[in-house]
Amino acid sequence: MHDPDLRRQVLNLLKAGIPNAEVARRLRVPTGTVGYWLHMERFRDGELPARRGSPCFRCQDIDVDRRAYSYLLGLYLGDGHIVAHPRSYSLSISCANVWPGLMQECANAMTLVLPGSVPNLVPRQGCKDVKRYSQHWPCLFPQHGPGRKHLRPIILESWQQDIVHAEPWALVRGLIHSDGCRNMNWTTRMVAGERKRYEYPRYLFANESTDIMRILTTTLDELGVEWKFARSNLLSVARRASVALMDEHVGPKY
CATH class of the missing domain: 1.10.10 (Arc Repressor Mutant, subunit A)
Incomplete structure (x- = not known):
């Protein structure tokens, strides 16, 4: 205190x-x-917009940018959290300082989903929290609750599933941009009696929540992306055709 x-x-x-x-x-x-x-x-x-009454598509009969919401949902499930304050809530998405473009895209998605003031960047060690206050965050992300996400059920509401089905790549992109990455892996193999080194790109996603993993794997299956678990909390996409799909719709952080 x-x-x-x-x-x-x-x-x-x-x-x-x-x-x-x-x-x-x-x-x-x-x-x-x-x-x-x-x-x-x-x-x-x-x-703040919450005091003036920000337009919430769940509380009012208005349209929402589905791609922006699906992307923001992925970011929230990965590295986001909602905190209750006396008369409002704050949504924070943690973004590493090496990815300024991701911070801007996250802020843009927040504004598209909940029009109003521009989100703020709160400095942390090695990262910044893209932060925005509103009374409506629990309306938009009913997965909010006490405790860490992997210790409680994370299940999408039917209206969220409809949005994800309409914009599945945006959800995948948000998840990878939060708790995932695109990197280069390598292996060796024998060719004509000589061991050679090969490098290949792959996408990784790490999360302790089995529910969030299920949301991602279900969506990848529907998109025709092949994946496998490197371990229980780490998903890998390494097949050439699947990586090409991910490159087209997701891409590396920036």
């Missing part, structure tokens, strides 16, 4: 136009805490 006087000092410096990182350095407060206090202050002042 932080002293209320310290919080007031932080907010006063922020209102004076001093950047978050500089405030955190001066007062020796974590940068994430500084950002959180600023957002909660904006929320109380009615500056």
Whole structure:
């Protein structure tokens, strides 16, 4: 717990136009805490979309960008989490600093799914959280609940399944961009009595949740992508034709 006087000092410096990182350095407060206090202050002042009533396609009879939602669902199932606050919720997707394009695409998907203010980037060690506040995140991601995802059931609602069936590649792309990667593997084989080294690309996806793995494997099966388990929590796509499909619709992080 932080002293209320310290919080007031932080907010006063922020209102004076001093950047978050500089405030955190001066007062020796974590940068994430500084950002959180600023957002909660904006929320109380009615500056966040959740206070004004962001359009939620689950609460209102409006269309949604299905590709954006399916992609964001994949990101959430992989590296996302929702936190409850007194009068709102925050959705955070963790993205490594080496993938700035992924951060931008994640922020764009959030805005397309839930129009309103631009998401914020909260610095962490080696990564940033793409973060957005709204009252509607539990509506859009009913998989939210207490505890880690692999310790509780993760089952898609029927309306989510409809969206995934309409945009399956977007879901796969979101999952790979969160808990997966495209890399080069190698092996050796004997050719005319000489051992030669061969390299080939493959896609990997690591996740401890058997339910999330089932969501991915079911979708890959429907798309005709061959896969296998390298171990119980690691899925591999290495067949040439399947990698070509993944390259066409998913591609490496950037």
